[in-house]
Amino acid sequence: xxxxTQSQPEMSVQEAETVTxxxxxxxxxxxxxxxxxxxxxxxxMILVIRQEAYKQQNATENRFSVNFQKAAxxxxxxxxxxxxxxxxxYFCAYRSTSGSEKLVFGKGMKLTVNP
Amino acid sequence: GxxxxxxxxxxxxxxxxxxxxxxxxxxGHTALYWYRQSLGQGPEFLIYFQGTGAADDSGxxxxxxxxxRPEGSVSTLKIQRTERGxxxxxxxxxxPGTGNTGELFFGEGSRLTVL
Numbered sequence: 001x002x003x004x005t006q007s008q009p010e011m012s013v014q015e016a017e018t019v020t021x022x023x024x025x026x027x028x029x030x031x032x033x034x035x036x037x038x039x040x041x042x043x044x045m046i047l048v049i050r051q052e053a054y055k056q057q058n059a060t061e062n063r064f065s066v067n068f069q070k071a072a073x074x075x076x077x078x079x080x081x082x083x084x085x086x087x088x089x090y091f092c093a094y095r096s097t098s099g100s101e102k103l104v105f106g107k108g109m110k111l112t113v114n115p
Numbered sequence: 116g117x118x119x120x121x122x123x124x125x126x127x128x129x130x131x132x133x134x135x136x137x138x139x140x141x142x143g144h145t146a147l148y149w150y151r152q153s154l155g156q157g158p159e160f161l162i163y164f165q166g167t168g169a170a171d172d173s174g175x176x177x178x179x180x181x182x183x184r185p186e187g188s189v190s191t192l193k194i195q196r197t198e199r200g201x202x203x204x205x206x207x208x209x210x211p212g213t214g215n216t217g218e219l220f221f222g223e224g225s226r227l228t229v230l
Contacts, residue, residue: 004157033217043204044223044224045158045208046221047218047219050216050217091157091158093157095217097217101165101171102148102171102174103150103158103160103217104160105157105158106157107156108156
């Protein structure tokens with residue numbers, strides 16, 4: 001079974017600075033999706049960025065980018081120019097491209113942004 | 116609707132009672148998921164519907180949990196003989212049936228507290 005590990009339960013960053021959130025996963029599959037979701041106090045999970053494993057190019061979405069290392073099974077999220085609104089829980093998630101449709105989530109990491 | 120709607124937002128019940136949680140997905144989304152998020156944890160998969168049928172119910176913890184989606188739109192998660200360990204946020208998510216990028220659209224969840 002696939003597992004997702006987020007080893008840092010909490011991080012903080014100064015406004016306008018850059019922060020990197022780490023995630024590792026375990027799978028025997030060669031093709032899959034990886035996601036970073038953000039969960040503010042409203043509880044609604046919001047997609048931040050998505051990576052398809054067959055693509056070598058790292059995904060980027062405005063201030064958010066990933067460092068996808070397939071051989072190392074590592075998927076870190078970099079947030080540039082951090083804003084107060086970035087403060088939230090961040091979850092890394094895995095989904096197979098075949099078979100199971102379910103997302104497997106890590107335990108999450110709480111990001112605090114200091115003004 | 117504009118987003119995934121879940122009711123009630125909060126539910127407090129007594130041990131042994133029956134509870135229903137409702138999810139109204141984004142209009143036209145054929146796939147619907149239920150997740151459970153315990154305090155300090157990432158969401159855990161419960162069940163996935165494609166249309167009216169449960170395509171994967173492998174995450175339901177025991178036979179006290181049941182979910183239906185009779186017309187392929189609204190879904191109800193039913194919990195019988197509630198236990199204190201059932202206390203959690205229950206998240207619902209949906210996605211379109213075609214153009215499957217793996218992204219799920221989540222509601223704000225229903226927080227269940229069992230006293």
